[in-house]
Amino acid sequence: MNAAIDFYFDFSSPYGYLASEMIGQLSARYGRSVHWRPVLLGVVFRATGSAPLASIPLKGEYSMKDIARSARYFGLPYRRPSEFPIATQRAARAYYWLAEDDPQLAREFAHACYRAYFVDDRNIAQPEPLRDVAAALGIDAMQFEAAVGEPASKQRLNAEIEQAMARGVFGSPYFVVDDEPFWGVDRLPQLEKWLAEDGF
């Protein structure tokens, strides 16, 4: 079996960011490619009655501590963003627009968005920081702005979110490998065992 791994995430998800820094090397060790699929957790949460981590009593405070500690555990840079969570539809629409012509560039854009937000504390919900991320990758600013705002981009993202929910995605990061779902950066060891043993 050599099917691609589906990687669902929200650009505002800290655990998604941590996973994004590790899934590439992990999957490559087993000859698998990864399909990155940004979604909007806000839409998903409305369907499942869930809420953003930071808003949940006790769990919210714990999570802020756990995210920073998890980053240290994995040896990844992390700075708690000043604004959290943020709306990420602009970043997600831009990702799918880029992915149509150049999946590699889209991947680099996704990495750059995550690092801008969770390492450099740039609020990528705002037009300017997001444009800066795109510009640094040589993406044309006028084309970028037009693409992010056009109805086709919104429809593409909505369709992706619907597909994700139909597949059972309810959080970020969420991986699907050979129809087997793995939720959370803390499931990467199980995902790796799955790849190593073709299921277990």
Place this chain on the structure above:
Amino acid sequence: MNAAIDFYFDFSSPYGYLASEMIGQLSARYGRSVHWRPVLLGVVFRATGSAPLASIPLKGEYSMKDIARSARYFGLPYRRPSEFPIATQRAARAYYWLAEDDPQLAREFAHACYRAYFVDDRNIAQPEPLRDVAAALGIDAMQFEAAVGEPASKQRLNAEIEQAMARGVFGSPYFVVDDEPFWGVDRLPQLEKWLAEDGF
């Protein structure tokens, strides 16, 4: 530092069961003892607006799959209970009653409750299966029944739950080591790193 590890759990929590089978050996490697502290997640969830896993759309179905897979991953026996979740105040009250005179026996009782429920599919919310667990450990049946029902046992458990919530406990398993909280069986690797390095 050699302070004990506090281990909060609900007898109805499958991830708590998995953790209960591993925390003893893990802590012993670093010369730490463990204080087992059963709580009632139902009471905690009322305070945090949370709900039992099985009742949450998408997440509930995922969790049933994830629990069985996690048990295989850790090499632990597990059978999905016919009734889930269940009320565990009787088991928790019995635990604290036993712990007053004989912490070692209380620990064995806790292990036996978890295994009865998650391996042998015995509904320990019911008086008879719970009595069987106690009887197998040589605990007097009359004394046991009286202790489980007496007001002092209820008060003891309520006080423990209040203390746990004041400490921030919102799920099961939940560990506190040197004031550092770790939620979930999937945080045992971070807990171990903490013990190995006196914090990180």
